[in-house]
Amino acid sequence: MEQLKKGRRLILFPLPFQGHINPMLELANILHLKGFSITIIQSNFNSLNPSCHPHFIFHSIDIGLAESGTSTKDPLLLLSRLNANSREPFQECLATLLSDVSKEPVGCLITDSVYDFAQSVAESLKLPRILLRTGSASSFAIYTAFPLLREKGYLPKQDSRLEEEVTGLSPLKVKDLPIINSDGPERFFNLIADLEIQTKTSDGLILNTFEDLEEHALATIRQVYPIPVFSLGPFHKCYPANCSLTSSSLLAQDQSCISWLNTQAPKSVIYVSFGSIAAIKETQFLEIAWGLANSKMPFLWVIRPGLVHGSDWLEALPSGFLETSTLNVKGHIVKWAPQKEVLAHQAVAVFWTHNGWNSTLESICEGVPMICMPCSSDQMMNARYVSDVWKVGLQLQHGVERVNIENTIRRLMVEKEGEEIKNRVLRLMQKANFCLKQGGSSYRSLDALIKHILSFK
Known part of the structure; x- marks a missing residue:
């Protein structure tokens, strides 16, 4: 002993x-x-x-x-x-x-x-x-x-x-x-x-x-x-899902997003989060905002303070965007989310991600297809594997523009291509569980x- x-x-x-x-x-x-x-x-x-x-x-x-x-x-x-x-x-x-x-x-x-x-x-x-x-x-x-x-x-x-x-x-x-x-x-x-x-x-x-x-x-x-x-x-x-091990998040997680997800239909929500470090341009931010709003799909959007160059938080959003009826009904914005819990929620259909390895793996483990928007380093390679090797997501092939965003969301959530991607990621999820x-x-x-x-x- x-x-x-x-x-x-x-x-x-x-x-x-x-x-x-x-x-x-x-x-x-x-x-x-x-x-x-x-x-x-x-x-x-x-x-x-x-x-x-x-x-x-x-x-x-x-x-x-x-x-x-x-x-x-x-x-x-x-x-x-x-x-x-x-x-x-x-x-x-x-x-x-x-x-x-x-x-x-x-x-x-x-x-x-x-x-x-x-x-x-x-x-x-x-x-x-x-x-x-x-x-x-x-x-x-x-x-x-x-x-x-x-x-x-x-x-x-x-x-x-x-x-x-x-x-x-x-x-x-x-x-x-x-x-x-x-x-x-x-x-x-x-x-x-x-x-x-x-x-x-x-x-x-x-x-x-x-x-x-x-x-x-x-x-x-x-x-x-x-x-x-x-x-x-x-x-x-x-380790067991019921294991009482606390989060290692450096940022305060907003649990209101779980309450909001509870009010949404199964497999209806686009979850958007670009990680803890990535930063994007204000022009990209605006296109993302309008792309989500114009898709008419429910979305949970993590806008971390510092995400947008030159902006503290939501100042870069278009005038009146937060007051639009579309956002009030369809959207929910938080500064940070309990991501593993969000991805495991039955309401989440798609994860729009920067493809950091933790996020990519967590999405695969919950059988959630991805929209890939890598920002730097190994995220680019992870995104290529997601879209072209494992074929469990789509890249924004023609840039971060609202029309491209709407089309990509439609391909994943409405068209037959999305069903095939969903089936592939579910098979990978099963392999992750089996291993x-x-x-x-x-x-x-x-x-x-x-x-x-x-x-x-």
């Missing part, structure tokens, strides 16, 4: 952004329910409230990064600052935790894959480190092809080639390649090269996906990286992960 208890304390270190925090906390919940005690090191930037997660132990580190220091429009520069500022306080905190002999031994460290210093810190403290990749397996696997893509001239992207299909990677187009925009393109390629080294020298890789969804990409990853790879998603479906059952691929992968962690000495 003592042998089984040893190493059942784990330390997790999430990247402080909503799309990265959610899967890390979900993984923490999974491992906690399997008997591990969980300690979370978090920075004082975008920190969670520990009282909302009483089953975990939290330790906060001061990374000296004020809100003003995160206002840069260059996400790679922000990541660089996060890495530079986090290393020393993280190492000090981790060393202190490991030296506490009153606590049970630590089995391993699990960090976000984007931290570029965590591997060397773990090695210096003789602590095994497993990476969590919070994006899709497909976008991670494509990084292995970057040297060849650069050699062939596909990267850096050129405006004249954006619509060109990438040879050997059909149906991907140049515009779909997962690039983070930066003032210095080489900075991104250096980040990817470093990520490859970090991954190869780690003690394992965890992905929030499942074999039936991304079998080819997972096979590529296992071929390239000589480490154990665990695909045990979808994370948020790995978590005893004998399923994610069930077996979780079992293998637990055995792997317990094997560390």
Whole structure:
């Protein structure tokens, strides 16, 4: 029995952004329910409230990064600052935790894959480190092809080639390649090269996906990286629906949208949300507003403060739009929604999304077809897979214009094409449910992960 208890304390270190925090906390919940005690090191930037997660132990580190220091429009520069500022306080905190002999031994460290210093810190403290990749397996696997893509001239992207299909990677187009925009393109390629080294020298890789969804990409990853790879998603479906685990949302969730959904007919509502970071132009915002209103379909629209460039919240809406009878009857606007609960609601028929990986996976798991409007990075590739590989959604092919929006909504909600898409996403949903059952691929992968962690000495 003592042998089984040893190493059942784990330390997790999430990247402080909503799309990265959610899967890390979900993984923490999974491992906690399997008997591990969980300690979370978090920075004082975008920190969670520990009282909302009483089953975990939290330790906060001061990374000296004020809100003003995160206002840069260059996400790679922000990541660089996060890495530079986090290393020393993280190492000090981790060393202190490991030296506490009153606590049970630590089995391993699990960090976000984007931290570029965590591997060397773990090695210096003789602590095994497993990476969590919070994006899709497909976008991670494509990084292995970057040297060849650069050699062939596909990267850096050129405006004249954006619509060109990438040879050997059909149906991907140049515009779909997962690039983070930066003032210095080489900075991104250096980040990817470093990520490859970090991954190869780690003690394992965890992905929030499942074999039936991304079998080819997972096979590529296992071929390239000589480490154990665990695909045990979808994370948020790995624990019982009635489990009283609290939300990891950094924004206050408006529950009024659930009450509103309760008044709507089954499979009648368009749910619109572009995630926690994406920003759009005012012209796009106006077209979305009129496209939704003109569709005459009920819609639940998440308009996050800061979503629209130059606008705090709803100021950019057309004059009189909020007072129109169409909106009063058909629409409901909130600042933030409990997304998993919304997608699982019987009234929701379609999800108009930016195709962040969490949102894409959550939509598949509830059998909800998607309208794809990717904004940056791996969202472009996720959207291409949704529309052209899995064929469970449609892209706005001809731009964000009200007529195109109306036509796309009609194709999904009225025409035969929409029925076929709905049937395909329902089949994927069934596969997602099956993989978590005893004998399923994610069930077996979780079992293998637990055995792997317990094997560390």
